[in-house]
Amino acid sequence: MKKLSTLSPLIFSLLVSFGSVPAAWAQEKKNARALAFTTAPQVKPDYLRSTTNNAYLTQLRTTYGLDRLVAGKKTDFERVQAVCAWARKQWEHNGSNTPLKSDPISILEEAATGKQFRCVEYGVVVSGALNSLGIPARTLALKMEHADTIQYGAGHVVAEAYLHDQKKWVLVDGQFDVIPTLKGKPLNAVEMQQALAAGAPDLQVVSFSGTQANDYFQWIAPYLFYFDTRLDNRYGVEQKPGSIMLMPQGAQKITVFQRIRPLTDFTYTHSVADFYPTLKKAR
Numbered sequence: 001m002k003k004l005s006t007l008s009p010l011i012f013s014l015l016v017s018f019g020s021v022p023a024a025w026a027q028e029k030k031n032a033r034a035l036a037f038t039t040a041p042q043v044k045p046d047y048l049r050s051t052t053n054n055a056y057l058t059q060l061r062t063t064y065g066l067d068r069l070v071a072g073k074k075t076d077f078e079r080v081q082a083v084c085a086w087a088r089k090q091w092e093h094n095g096s097n098t099p100l101k102s103d104p105i106s107i108l109e110e111a112a113t114g115k116q117f118r119c120v121e122y123g124v125v126v127s128g129a130l131n132s133l134g135i136p137a138r139t140l141a142l143k144m145e146h147a148d149t150i151q152y153g154a155g156h157v158v159a160e161a162y163l164h165d166q167k168k169w170v171l172v173d174g175q176f177d178v179i180p181t182l183k184g185k186p187l188n189a190v191e192m193q194q195a196l197a198a199g200a201p202d203l204q205v206v207s208f209s210g211t212q213a214n215d216y217f218q219w220i221a222p223y224l225f226y227f228d229t230r231l232d233n234r235y236g237v238e239q240k241p242g243s244i245m246l247m248p249q250g251a252q253k254i255t256v257f258q259r260i261r262p263l264t265d266f267t268y269t270h271s272v273a274d275f276y277p278t279l280k281k282a283r
Contacts (some may be wrong), residue, residue, distance in 0.1 A: 136232030
């Protein structure tokens with residue numbers, strides 16, 4: 001999907017009829033329903049990450065002045081907010097463009113020439129910038145329940161960051177400059193889905209770009225069914241193949257995305273413990 005919907009039901013239905021919004025997306029556009037996951041580990045995945053003194057991350061951090069960007073920020077959450085807002089300003093979203101190379105520095109170099117990119121690239125840049133600052137992060141693909149049969153518009157990509165000072169993962173959407181919160185506490189993707197399903201009245205967003213919570217949650221809700229991320233998040237090396245997908249209990253394993261894109265080398269789990277590991281701070 002290209003832009004956040006802030007549309008009335010009438011205008012939204014008209015866009016569907018003219019093909020500006022995928023009909024399949026419109027059919028799934030409803031309040032989030034309760035999804036069940038397990039808490040006990042099932043597959044014990046092996047996640048790989050680079051340290052902050054990694055040469056590539058050092059180049060990213062110094063080239064783009066990221067230390068200055070977060071100077072004076074007292075918490076990991078404040079640093080993540082600063083990076084999210086910064087990433088949003090690097091280019092305007094274009095859902096049709098792909099970069100020549102998919103790493104953060106290459107994306108930013110192309111963006112500096114006026115290129116515009118997808119949600120995927122916001123996730124990649126946010127994740128890389130945070131990792132360069134010592135905040136573990138990863139790109140996170142969100143997929144609709146029927147992402148295997150929907151022809152297009154069946155997914156969205158964000159980042160997730162691990163806040164050491166809160167010992168938790170949080171969702172960071174660079175495309176919309178959004179971090180979801182519940183009673184002031186930042187949430188990961190699954191926590192946001194559960195809060196939406198419960199109709200939590202205190203569910204809000206942190207955004208320096210004016211994104212409205214109700215609009216964002218209405219838009220994002222259909223994508224919160226399958227969650228997947230790469231197992232190897234190292235930089236400057238050839239990454240090993242493999243991803244992990246968190247899926248609700250009772251859900252079918254999907255092995256193709258949008259009818260034609262194979263999902264290979266995936267490990268499937270119902271366990272939030274597998275998907276959201278507690279991380280130790282690197283020394």
